Amino acid sequence: MGNEAELFIARSPYVFGGVSGRRERTPFSILGIPLDMTSSFRSGYREAPLSIRVAAQSLEYFSMRFNISIEDFLYVDEGDVLLPQDGVPRALDVVREVAGYLLGSGRIPVFLGGEHTLTAGTLRAVVDSFGRSTCALVLDAHADLRAEYSGTRYSHACVVSRLLDFMDKDCIYIVGVRALSREEYEKLKSTGIRYATARSVKRVGIRHLASSLQDFINSCGRVYLSVDVDVFDPAYAPGVATPEPDGLSPSDFFDLLYEVVSGKFVALDVTEVTPPYDPSMITSILAAKIVIEFMAGLYPHVLPGRA
Numbered sequence: 001m002g003n004e005a006e007l008f009i010a011r012s013p014y015v016f017g018g019v020s021g022r023r024e025r026t027p028f029s030i031l032g033i034p035l036d037m038t039s040s041f042r043s044g045y046r047e048a049p050l051s052i053r054v055a056a057q058s059l060e061y062f063s064m065r066f067n068i069s070i071e072d073f074l075y076v077d078e079g080d081v082l083l084p085q086d087g088v089p090r091a092l093d094v095v096r097e098v099a100g101y102l103l104g105s106g107r108i109p110v111f112l113g114g115e116h117t118l119t120a121g122t123l124r125a126v127v128d129s130f131g132r133s134t135c136a137l138v139l140d141a142h143a144d145l146r147a148e149y150s151g152t153r154y155s156h157a158c159v160v161s162r163l164l165d166f167m168d169k170d171c172i173y174i175v176g177v178r179a180l181s182r183e184e185y186e187k188l189k190s191t192g193i194r195y196a197t198a199r200s201v202k203r204v205g206i207r208h209l210a211s212s213l214q215d216f217i218n219s220c221g222r223v224y225l226s227v228d229v230d231v232f233d234p235a236y237a238p239g240v241a242t243p244e245p246d247g248l249s250p251s252d253f254f255d256l257l258y259e260v261v262s263g264k265f266v267a268l269d270v271t272e273v274t275p276p277y278d279p280s281m282i283t284s285i286l287a288a289k290i291v292i293e294f295m296a297g298l299y300p301h302v303l304p305g306r307a
C-alpha cells in the first residue's frame with residue numbers, strides 16, 4: 001500500500017497460517033484490529049489477531065464443503081491496525097480509514113478482532129464505499145442494542161445501536177441471539193430489526209433460516225458478515241469475553257454459510273476471541289476456520305463478472 005492509511009498499519013512478524021499471497025493473485029486482505037477497551041466482563045482481545053494467525057497453521061486450506069482450496073489464491077496479510085489509545089471513537093476513526101483504504105483498493109477485507117465494537121468502524125467504511133443499501137448479517141449471542149453501557153455509547157454491548165446510527169434497521173439481521181435485557185428485547189421488537197434466536201435456529205433448522213436470510217440478502221446491495229464468536233455455544237468457543245450458554249454449533253454456522261454465501265458479500269469480521277481464556281486454542285482455531293471457509297465460499301463468486 002502507498003497511502004497515509006499505511007501509517008496506521010503495523011506489519012506483524014506472524015502472518016495468517018504462516019503464508020501471505022501475492023496481491024495481484026488474490027482479492028482478500030486480512031487485517032488485525034486488536035481493539036481491547038470496553039469489555040464488560042473479561043478482556044484480552046488484543047492478543048486475538050496473533051492467536052488466530054497461529055491457529056490457522058493447524059488447519060487444512062482445502063474446504064470439503066466448497067471443494068475449493070484457498071491455497072490456490074491465498075490472501076495478503078496486511079498486519080494490524082495501530083490503534084490510538086485515546087478512546088474508542090478515535091480508534092474507530094482510524095479503523096474506518098484503514099478499512100476504507102482497503103475497500104478503495106478493491107480488496108475484500110477480512111478483519112480479525114478485537115472486540116466487536118470495531119464493526120462500527122469497519123462497517124461504516126463499507127457503507128462509505130457501497131452506499132446505504134449495504135446490509136449487516138450479524139451473528140451474536142447478544143442483541144447489543146443498549147444505547148450505552150458503563151457510561152459509554154461505544155461499548156461492545158452497544159454495537160448494533162452504533163450501527164443504527166448510520167444504517168437502516170431493514171439492513172440488519174441478527175442470528176443466534178439469546179442474551180439481552182428486557183429493554184433490548186422490547187427495542188428489538190419495536191424497531192423491527194430481523195433476527196433469529198439461537199433456539200429458533202435449532203427449531204426451524206438451517207435450511208429454513210437460510211431461505212429467510214436469502215430474502216434478506218436479495219433486498220441488500222452488498223452484505224457485510226460480522227461474526228461475534230460468542231454466538232457459538234461456549235462448549236465450542238470458550239475463549240470469549242462474555243460466554244453465553246445454549247448457542248450455535250460450528251456445523252450450524254458452516255452449513256448456513258454454505259447456503260447463503262454469494263457475490264454480494266464484501267467483507268467479514270471475526271470478533272471477541274479472548275486468548276487468555278482459550279488455553280486449548282479451540283476458539284482461535286474456530287475463528288481461523290471461519291476465515292478459511294469464508295474465502296473458500298466467496299472466491300468463485302468474485303471471479304470476473306462480479307458487478
Ligand SMILES: [Mn+2]
Pocket residue numbers: 116140141142228230231272
Ligand atoms: Mn456478543
